[in-house]
Amino acid sequence: MPDLCTSLLNALSRPGSASSDFDLNKGITAPHRTLTPAGVLIGIRVETETVILTKRSARLKHHPGQIAFPGGKQDPTDQSVTDAALREAHEEIGLPRSMVTVLGSLPSHQTVTGFAVTPVVATVHGPFDPVPEAGEVSEVFEVPLAHLADPANYRVEGRRWQGRRRHYYAAPYGPYYIWGATACILRGLAERLS
Template identity: 70%
Template sequence: MPDLRQRLEDALARPGSPSSDFDLNTDVKIPQRDLTPAAVLMGIQAELETVILTKRSARLKHHPGQIAFPGGKQDPTDKSLVAAALREAREEIGLPSGIVDVIGNLPPHQTVTGYRVTPVIALVTGGYDPIPEAGEVSEVFEVPLAHLLNTDNFFIEGRRWQGRRRHYYTVPFGPYYIWGATARILRAFAERMA
């Protein structure tokens, strides 16, 4: 069995297509608009083989209480989308960039809110104590990679949104309801790793 780094490199070398929040809603016409560049860090604890996720603060205006990767829009001072993902992980959860080994990225994901999100895949090679940025993050937790790579753990659910039923992926874990863009990115990752 190849080591985790090799498995990730092999998966990211395979061809893949961009994903979007519209993938399960073929009746919705994807709006043509300029998308804001953003990046998220899918940090995988190398020793534990767990994925680091956050629960967003309930006080946030957008997506309060939702499960997400650390990340956000690319600032003018970020030299690249990878730099944006690393900066956001430092700011949101206190993850030192020095223990992050970037492997590559998945194709971008388009959100209904107008972002083109690049998922940056990385191994976290050392221990650290998460420091949630109180204004943005209420909790930092980890999910076993094996749980997220098992496509049987993903479900399609739906709710009414803008007058119509919108479908989306979920991948629940314990008390955490992982859905929307985060679950869609995880599903694309699981398909790549299969």
């Protein structure tokens, strides 16, 4: 990409709508409930033009072993979902706030588990050696933004969940199966970048 920051800022300025885990599943509507605010960090390393992702610990109760962004629910001490995303990125992978430049956010994504997730798009500057928090993260890895920014790399797949066939986006990369909310959010960014 010719100028990473300019491309990302242009993408973030384009109109878009919120997404949901229910979008690809006709006949299944999101239940009416109060959603828990959460923030995730789409951290893009400037030097390598790669996106930082995590593999969740297999010991976690929810979504064990899945590919995810660093992030989590907004705590009462967080001033915003952006603060939540930055705090969680520091706790989960040791990313210092001083290395992060927040560019903006994408529309929220409603998860089947009851979260309103705000994807915070940011650049990460300088050398960074991730330190995975063993209780939550089993691995930190990076995927080229060029792969994730290409809408052709996303496909719709499905599996049975709670007695029904559920559809979702997937964007595999090497040994990593990126799917569900993470893939849906990244696909939204890819559409804005293309």
